[in-house]
Amino acid sequence: MDVSLFIPCFIDQLYPVTAFNTVRVLEKAGCKVNYNPAQTCCGQPAYNAGFWDEAKGIGHKFLQDFEASTYIVSPSASCTGMVKNAYNDLFTNSMVHNQCRSIQASIHELSDFLINILKKDYFGAELEGRAVYHDSCSALRECKIKEEPRQLLSKVDGLEVIEMRDQDTCCGFGGTFSVKFSAISSAMAEQKVNNALAVGAEYIISTDASCLLHLQAYIDKQQLPIKTMHLADVLANGWGNV
Structure with a gap:
């Protein structure tokens, strides 16, 4: 195709x-x-x-x-x-x-x-660890995507995907919102990351790089033991160099 x-x-x-x-x-x-x-x-x-x-x-x-x-x-x-x-x-x-x-x-x-x-959900990906999936506002509310990323992640060898509190709450990025209302934006990122840490997650995965950039900035500033990954990067992980 x-x-x-x-x-x-x-x-x-x-x-x-x-x-x-x-x-x-x-x-x-x-x-x-x-x-x-x-x-x-x-x-x-x-x-x-x-x-x-x-x-x-x-x-x-x-x-x-x-x-x-x-x-x-x-x-x-x-x-x-x-x-x-x-x-x-x-x-x-x-x-x-x-x-x-x-x-x-x-x-x-x-x-x-x-x-x-395509009706395909397995790509031979491998990622060891525990992860949460962040439902971005755009994915959930504009594209009506919820189960699709979870189905793909469920087929990643070695990855345990768990739910966290306030799963579908905004991360606080919101484009220019994070600039105009930085204090509120940072507090929302803090809440999202803390919810992920509370369930022992090592990764926060999403379909939106902008959300992940925002969350990773908070993680880096606080030096927290968790990292963000885009869904595409997870699906291509573990293949080796091709």
Whole structure:
């Protein structure tokens, strides 16, 4: 199956290994992965900050960079949710209305695509330890993803996945929220990490690198015995060098 890969600017700039691991997982699932180097951003930062005109310009470029004729897969529930939902605010009843709807139907977050489209959940991954899965706001509320990542993680050899208190509570990142309300944002990160530590977790895993960056910053500052990992990195772990 041919798929188009959408790598959000956040991952492109800060977590390129996650992007490469997404390719590795998709190829192991039998996909031919195509990447358009002209792609940039979905427009979410501008949209969330209230600059809808700027977001519309970026979003219009996104619609030109991808074709609805193939599945579009992204290792980010946040950016996938932006396209699937916020583009309604930007492009409904516009000249690209139909094109937008087609793209919205074609784009999928990685775990959603693997489980619900490809029907595959085992990739030979290995990771020793105990982990919690963090339900990001975008994954849970915008993309309706909950069981898909857990099903994938349940097939990782050596990994025990447990639930923690306030499983679906926000981590406190929220894009510009973490800048404008840093004290509240930090307190929310503290609560999330403490809940993970309370159940003996060694890893916090999620579909959103932005949440993981926020949590890892708190972990590093406090020098805590826990680390964050993106789902794609977990699924590609233990394969050796390929």
